[in-house]
Amino acid sequence: MGEQRKAVALISGGLDSLLAARVIQAQGIHVEGINFFTGFCVEGHTHAIRKRDQKKEKRNNALHVAEQLGIKLHIVDIVEEYKQVLTHPKHGYGANLNPCLDCKIFMVRKAHEWVRAKGFDFIITGEVVGQRPMSQRKETLPIVSGESGANDLLLRPLCAKHLPLTLPEREGWVDRERLYDFSGRSRKPQMALAAAFGIEDYAQPAGGCCFLTDEQYAVKLTDLWRARGSKQYEMDDIMLLKVGRHLRPASRFKVIIAREEGEGRFMQGYRKQYPHLETVSHGGPFALIDGDVDEADVELVARLVARYSQGRNADQVEMAFTDLAGQTRSLRVRPMQPGEIPREWLI
């Protein structure tokens, strides 16, 4: 009996990576999953914190896929290293701030490092030639293999028949005849293959899995970089860009106002890191202030937040402001009227 070969599959949580791993499992290869956390993943997180998304299952689909496959999943935090990918993409951005090609190269490179460190034999991805306009084209697939350093250790089971032989195929660890020739944007072949494997529960491929492809998110991130004078960000910044209504009354600070209870609860987790406001006299949103504020700014922000409270039509609303030292004080303010909020404040 030959040596048990081992592959690591990049698991995003979508159908393609699920199928790619399943196809290789079916050939008797030991497969484990790897999932990279950039901080920009849509998966699970925002679905969970927004009350209006309660119909969506509060689950991380990468974990769900691993459980379906019966494989281990190694979640790797690449938040720090990913900053360079996002701020200086060699191959540029897609429609928004999505550096898809650089991102794929980076993730395959990290998977290659992992394979070498753990004694695995090759890497699997769910890429399909022609499926994505930036990173999954016939011209770009070899760039991913080459620039990542993985070269012929990278096997794409769903479209392998369109591509040159890889090491696992040449060595006979994997039977090329049992791989696939999918191409283009149609999802029908994947859905048919899922059905053949008896897989019915998988994430629907709608809206993408990365906030960087989202136009509104990209606008907020661009605003953050402009306000700071450089393309810098921390984990807290990019998490908070996913929630709340963002308004920037001045270049030195912005206000993040929770849109509903779930967001407010999530944002309260940041209450020790940011000055914040709560509505005392009426039902109202929780709000964080990101940046430097003086006394006049606090009053202005209080009036702004009061505008989004249930006291918006009251003569006065009582607000509680807590500074970074944890000192809380009360303010009575007149809520702003709609005409008093300049459109350019809204990010």
Place this chain on the structure above:
Amino acid sequence: MPVIRVQNAVESLPHGSRVEAVCTDPGALNDIPAWSRINGHRLIETRTDDGEYIIVVEVVHGEAS
């Protein structure tokens, strides 16, 4: 992300130790139990307390599938 912090904590802890994760993201109520099942660790408890989600996992080394 809470599940990553649990994963990293568990790596350095001996068999039988317990990790308590206190989270503000309700998604952790699914993620951490799923991660525990996949990797063979034992889920001891999940509960919600004043807007926080608390998950306790017991580390199991050497029995993971």
